[in-house]
Amino acid sequence: MLTGQTLLYFIYVVAAASVILAGEALYVSLTRRRSHLLAVNHRLRRLADDAPAEQTLQSLLRERGLTGSGDFASNFIWLNRLYTRSGITGNPMTFAVSFLIAGLGLALLLWLLIGLSAPAAFLIFLGVGFALPLLVLRRACKRRISKFARQLPDALDMIVRSLRAGHPASVAISLVGREMSDPLGTEFGIVADEITFGLSIEQAVRKLSERVGFEGLHLLSVSLSIQAKTGGNLTEILANLSSVLRERQKLKLKIRALSSEGRVSAWIISLFPVFMFLILMLVAPSYYGKVWGSPMILPAFMTFGAWALLGVYIMYRMVTFDF
Secondary structure, eight states: OHHHHHHHHHHHHHHHHHHHHHHHHHHHHHHHHHHHHTOSSHHHHHHTTTOOHHHHHHHHHHTTTBOTTSSBOSSOHHHHHHHHHHTOOSOHHHHHHHHHHHHHHHHHHHHHHSOOOHHHHHHHHHIIIIIHHHHHHHHHHHHHHHHHHHHHHHHHHHHHHHHHTTOOHHHHHHHHHHHSOTTHHHHHHHHHHHHHTTOOHHHHHHHHHHHHOOHHHHHHHHHHHHHHHHOOOHHHHHHHHHHHHHHHHHHHHHHHHHTHHHHHHHHHHHHHHHHHHHHHHHHOTTTTTTGGGSTTHHHHHHHHHHHHHHHHHHHHHHTOOOO
16 A cells, blocks of 8 residues: 555656656747847847857858858859848849749740730840849848948947957957847857957958948948057047948938938829829720820830930939938
């Protein structure tokens, strides 16, 4: 009877221990998942997967179209640079092939279903397969650089405070990589990892400037290079650079506000003919009569379309200021 009671107690203890261990495992899993979701940037989320730091660094570089050492992987340097600076992650060939397939599919669909002429279908294929991905990359690159420019003064201020607290420059850069959100957080984290694995600060920041394409980083690279060769107060240099970049950002916003009327006018003038054409086609489909059957309709549309695009480009350049 005592043996059976002891066995029963033992079963109770094992069951209780199993419940406790299962609860602890569930808590650790949820905590790790929550920390992964709350990571402030993409690099920290990759590090939360318990992968080695060097492997994480190489994967972060490769998904941006670079080699494991941070160099351009393609012989088309300008295209590789545009893809890297856009911040789009993934295989560059997959990105390009997806647009080519979409352009070919759309051209064949219009050619077979509505009887679109072969030259027009070919132009659609060129537009969707080649021109559209370049526009997407340029747009993403511009937006990413603009966001990076807004974050950089705060990052430099954080580095300055860390240096004044007695930390070395590599630790200050690593702090920015942990505390800042994307895109700056991941980029500075990559810089910190490259410094850890043997690059100098000047080389790592020079690679950063090439990856991002923001001219403020070129100023930072030059400042670090001069300070390393001639000496000087690095905290004062970075504090002055932060102030210059912040004032430059304010000036850019002021110019954007002053040119807003011109941009709105350009949009209205550009889109008004298109809206009127669509309204006429909906309200009075017979307004244009038999003009659609004329052999001159396609050359006329292409000619006036080219002139309209030229006018849009001229208005865009008139209200866009590079400084």
